[in-house]
Amino acid sequence: MTAPDPEVPVITIDGPSGSGKGTIARRVAEALDMHLLDSGALYRLVGLAATRQGQVGAGEAEIAAIAADMNVRFSMNDAGEEQVWLGSEEVSSELRTEECGLMASRVAALPAVRKALLGLQKGFRRAPGLVADGRDMGTTVFPDARLKIFLTASAEERARRRHKQLNDKGIDVSLAALSRDIEDRDRRDSERSVAPLRPADDARLLDSSNLTIEEVTQTILDWAQELD
Ligand code: C5P
Secondary structure (H helix, E strand, C coil), rough: CCCCCCCCCCEEEECCCCCHHHHHHHHHHHCCCCEEEHHHHHHHHHCCCCCCHCCCCCCCCCHHHHHHHCCCCEEEECCEEEEEECEEECCHHHHHHHHHHHHHHCCCCCHHHHHHHHHHHCCCCCCCCEEEEEEHHHHHCCCCCCEEEEEEECHHHHHHHHHHHHHHCCCCCCCCHHHHHHHHHHHHHHHHCCCCCHHEEEEECECCCCCHHHHHHHHHHHHHHCCC
């Protein structure tokens, strides 16, 4: 693989679970015809791969080795949905489960795992540009990004959105249980010693609690245009 080009523009969208980062990042990338990095999917993949190999309780070095060895590929299906591949298997629906999200946040707290995924993430920086979503895109992975967004929404609103998303898929989970999961995950992501969830000093804060997807997308596109 060729080295990532520091001249290629990057837009980072960081924030807590359920703030809408994934949807917004995809819309912004499509509008600007840029590549997309869903970094959360990489941490979810590590959790999934570790579980499948019976290594959930393994030590940091073993889990980091799993992260370094993963054969990952992203593609798009005919409906325009992201597909994630682990080796020859399409694992997108397993990755979206709450269990996988919780496993992801556990392995993401291990410094050696974060280090193992760094090169893979930087490799997504290819012309004409990249929109990267996650927790530490602006602070750690792409500190020189042209535009950094920290997208938030109240915990209640994030739980409500996730509840609706799961209900639409026919999955029945209580709103209270989801709120607890979201709060646990927020706490773990913000309190970990390595790459904790926090806005980069030069990030623009955007609260999506009372905004539509279109309004949030347009705000970011306007900001991107100001910088051109
Ligand atoms: O964004 P998503 O919910 O898919 O991320 C799953 C988990 O992966 C997060 O809760 C977080 O612990 C971890 N993560 C991370 N750094 C990133 C992206 C995700 O630590 N850049």
